[in-house]
Amino acid sequence: MSEKNISCMKKINEAIRLNQFDDLSNLEEVWVFGYGSLIWRPVFRYSEKIVGKIRGFHRRFYQSDMTYRGTPEFPARVATLLKDPTAEAETYGCAFKLSGKNEISAGIKYLHTREVEKAGYSVTVEEFHSCESPPIPALVYTATTENYYFTGKQSMEELSDIIANASGLAGPNTEYLFRLAEWQREFLPLVEDDHLYELTRMTKEKISKIESEN
Template sequence: MKKINEAIRFNRFDDLSNLEEVWVFGYGSLIWRPVFRHSEKIVGKINGFHRRFYQSDMTYRGTPEYPARVATLLKDPTGKAETYGCAFKLFGKNEISAGIKYLNTREGENGGYSLIVEEFHSCERSPIPVLVYTATRENYYFTGKQPLEELSDIIANASGLTGPNTEYLFRVAEWQREFLPLVEDDHLYELTRMTKEKVVKIEK
């Protein structure tokens, strides 16, 4: 973990491709649509974070005129929160280099996310260090806390280059229901319910 932390801290991303393997954590659209090459995928969680739809998106699911809302992670001061998703294994120089380059462009340059390193926990193996793209409160796209009523209105109406904002939200909720049926997530599931109601009204 020390080598990964140092590479990120000093923006030496080429150093990551010299490692045998690097793991990346996905908690939004990556869990159902990982568009980079990877050698392995594991379902699990990181601790100490809440997933919240407090990040605006003006490219993939929205526009500059009507920004969408996508997921980011907020640090839980109690440390008790859990966010579930997938860890993707990038193996070998070519896979690591291509994956990190793609994600840095998509999540960093275009999305306002920053890289951190956290421990990923699963039933399949011991904890492993993962790269996590998360948006700080200081980034341009961070919206801050918004009522679910307001968020559901935005998501029901936003759309961008890769499709409607509703697809992003609904697919995340569907994935978690399928793979983690015993895990409750009030923010995700209540937002999904309210957004579906808004969509029905729009379609009428």
């Protein structure tokens, strides 16, 4: 990582530590890592988008959602990131560059409301790696075990059954899962993701079974 990006990472870490996210708008740019619906549905303005990965995390569907893809009566399942004890795991997605005070301020405000205030995610800064640039610091939103909506480990059978049936304000839970899997297959065809692809396969089987019974 360049000296410029090391300095930027330190400033971001300090803003996170002090819970002073408004200070981020004073930076020249801020990158945000998306690994769920942000990949295919970013609803904030950004200046650049790069495909790549962060290291040391597994993506898992262990976060419940009672608003966008589910309801309080039938919570959906969406993605979060779990630390890999071996630090060998990799999670692929996109990094979005927010440039200038207005773009950074608006983007961070939106993400903080959506991910932190409504969903209880925590914020860290991690190194984002891609073929297009040296490592860059990127904000990452993850749900930890302290999060009220964090479900903990569930079997593929349980997850696929929930996702096949849940729906919320933004649409069915299946759209969230399938579009994520489709994106990764299109842009990263050589990358294997056993959790994502097996969950997709089993959820499609559940849907076929539901349709055949109706």
